[in-house]
Amino acid sequence: MKSAVILFPGMNCENETIRALDAAGLKAELLRWNTKKNLADYDCFVIPGGFSYEDRIRAGVISAKDPMMDRIKEESHSGKLVLGICNGAQVLIESGLVPGFSNEPQMALAPNMNPEFKGYYCTWVRIKPNMKNRNAFNMLFNEGDVINVPIAHGEGRFTTKGNADEIRSLIAFQYCDENGKVEHSYPTNPNGSMLGIAGLTNRQGNVLAIMPHPERASFDIQTKAYGFKALGLNFFRSMKKYIEERK
Amino acid sequence: MNVELLVMLKVPDTTAITAQRVLERMGIDAGKVHRADYYLFDIGGNEKEFAGKIVKVDVIVNSNKNTAQIGLSGKPKGTSVLVKDSDDECEGLLHVLTQRLGMREIKKIRRGVLWTMECDRETAKGAAEQLLCNRHYQDYKIL
Numbered sequence: 404m405k406s407a408v409i410l411f412p413g414m415n416c417e418n419e420t421i422r423a424l425d426a427a428g429l430k431a432e433l434l435r436w437n438t439k440k441n442l443a444d445y446d447c448f449v450i451p452g453g454f455s456y457e458d459r460i461r462a463g464v465i466s467a468k469d470p471m472m473d474r475i476k477e478e479s480h481s482g483k484l485v486l487g488i489c490n491g492a493q494v495l496i497e498s499g500l501v502p503g504f505s506n507e508p509q510m511a512l513a514p515n516m517n518p519e520f521k522g523y524y525c526t527w528v529r530i531k532p533n534m535k536n537r538n539a540f541n542m543l544f545n546e547g548d549v550i551n552v553p554i555a556h557g558e559g560r561f562t563t564k565g566n567a568d569e570i571r572s573l574i575a576f577q578y579c580d581e582n583g584k585v586e587h588s589y590p591t592n593p594n595g596s597m598l599g600i601a602g603l604t605n606r607q608g609n610v611l612a613i614m615p616h617p618e619r620a621s622f623d624i625q626t627k628a629y630g631f632k633a634l635g636l637n638f639f640r641s642m643k644k645y646i647e648e649r650k
Numbered sequence: 651m652n653v654e655l656l657v658m659l660k661v662p663d664t665t666a667i668t669a670q671r672v673l674e675r676m677g678i679d680a681g682k683v684h685r686a687d688y689y690l691f692d693i694g695g696n697e698k699e700f701a702g703k704i705v706k707v708d709v710i711v712n713s714n715k716n717t718a719q720i721g722l723s724g725k726p727k728g729t730s731v732l733v734k735d736s737d738d739e740c741e742g743l744l745h746v747l748t749q750r751l752g753m754r755e756i757k758k759i760r761r762g763v764l765w766t767m768e769c770d771r772e773t774a775k776g777a778a779e780q781l782l783c784n785r786h787y788q789d790y791k792i793l
Binding site: 456457459460461464465468497508509510511513514516520521560562563564565 | 664665668669672675676735737738741742781782784785786787788
């Protein structure tokens, strides 16, 4: 099984993303945004975190308009998995691939809002899977799981002027407290994201835009100093299980 | 009393250049694209005195790389689109200017980005809706 990590200029999380995919059994290859390689050769795609195009105009929008995203959309329409992490999530939102109701953006990842400060915010958060939306990325999680993952972003607030009820059914992960209770207020919700959304899928459940970084909480060495389990690898293992079951 | 301030780059504006190239690739012929940071200050007090002060505030205008002008009359020729975040109250900047720098005549600030393109209004609207503005958290106005 082969995965492709799609690197746009300015993204910087490719190495740890590749490491996590390899550990999950999805042999990862780095593909640059202008590659001529045939995407049909890969089983799934991950757009990693970073600062593509220096967040010019706004985070993720330049990459979202790149011809590579047309190719990714085509692969996703055939059912292949696409995971966008942090800046990768911003690319998926700006391209319309999540929530995927049309080709135009139907949401935004807007600047963080919390009562203490605005701007770039790095911290550990807790998220829980929404088991009402069973999808390719949460198959190995259970109701009640609390996943400790880090965030590092300035524009992580999911928001829309569209229909919030349509969006609710696509929630894959939400910010929660240590008991797994979803709270919409700071500090549990670090950025004011609507409905406490940390990760959102498309209707088909094969594309996920997630703001926290699971690749940074995939191994004990990344989390043991903080005293919690490294559950991030289950995102990538879920992807592998989904692909295996479809084959 | 409202005072408008535009802050432009003296050095090449790579964001404007990128926007122009992406618009071209999207098939939108916007011509040369200029960008400026836009501020609207609601002040009490003397407008001329405030204008003289605000262009020297280095948290807004870095004289090493920025030029500044009061009002929109000197902006580049073309159609301008002002893009603002819908819920940006500029609390941080207001606090810095009024509390740290003592500019207590400022009551309110709004800010945005002013994009000026060598094209007609219809093309500028297309550029705004397809690239420059995400209407789920921003608004735009064609000036």
